[in-house]
Amino acid sequence: MKNGHRVFVAEGIGKTYFMGDVVVEALRNVSLTIQQGEYLAIMGPSGSGKSTLMHIMGCLDRPSTGTLYLRDKAIDSLSDSELAEIRNRDIGFVFQSFNLLPSMSVLENVELPLLYAGMRAKERRAKAVDALETVGLGDRMHHKPSEISGGQRQRAATARALVNNPAILLADEPTGNLDTTTGKEIMELFDELNAEGNTIILVTHEREIAEHATRIVFIKDGEIEGTEVRRQTSGHTVWEAVEA
Secondary structure (H helix, E strand, C coil): CCCEEEEEEEEEEEEEEECHHHHHEEEEEEEEEEEEEEEEECCCCCCHHHHHHHHHHCCCCCCEEEEEEEEEEECCCCCCHHHHHHHHEEEEEECCCCCCCCCCCCCHHHHHHHCCCCCCCCHHHHHHHHHHHHHCCCCCCCCCCCCCCCCHHHHHHHHHHCCCCCCEEEEECCCCCCCCHHHEEEEHHHHHHHHHHCCCCEEEEHHHCCCCCEEEEEECCCCEEEEEEEEEECCCCEEECCCC
């Protein structure tokens, strides 16, 4: 936790889905505080509610109960257009499936958030180039997504997520479609981005991936089951259970 400023505060978040006569409680009374500069992993099995929580934190969905704050501002009562503005300005997304537009070059894909924000062409091109160079893709920016590797596509998706200098980077199973070696490269990139001050929230079902973070929140059946933090003891890394 780099400076003590709160980026996210979730208070009693619940999410209920109605599927015909079936009621599904995807989240139940989830409370969580995330500090600026933190590297947090949300870990749980498939169906545990971790992706639902990320979607709510990313303003892609609304909670059924509870309140979510971004930079101390309640966001669950905002209009759809206000939420869209927050998504574009304050939150960067990295998804397992990359979500790059195949007809556009890598550079054009990275420029998209800036285009939506109304930035002038020359300025957005310069910022997109800088973001691609940050993730090591300066020599691939004019290629189409189909012309680069899976790892390079994930780097491009990360550059797109960073180009607006968001308050927080949300990564949902970012190594899920990558081989082990390429996955390690992407996680090393995330480590570097966090070391530079970027706030990262990572959703994963893999302990090895989660341990790149400094805090792991375990979620099961829609509830926080426990929390561990990383400590350095006598030159060794240990994970200690703490109060959520």
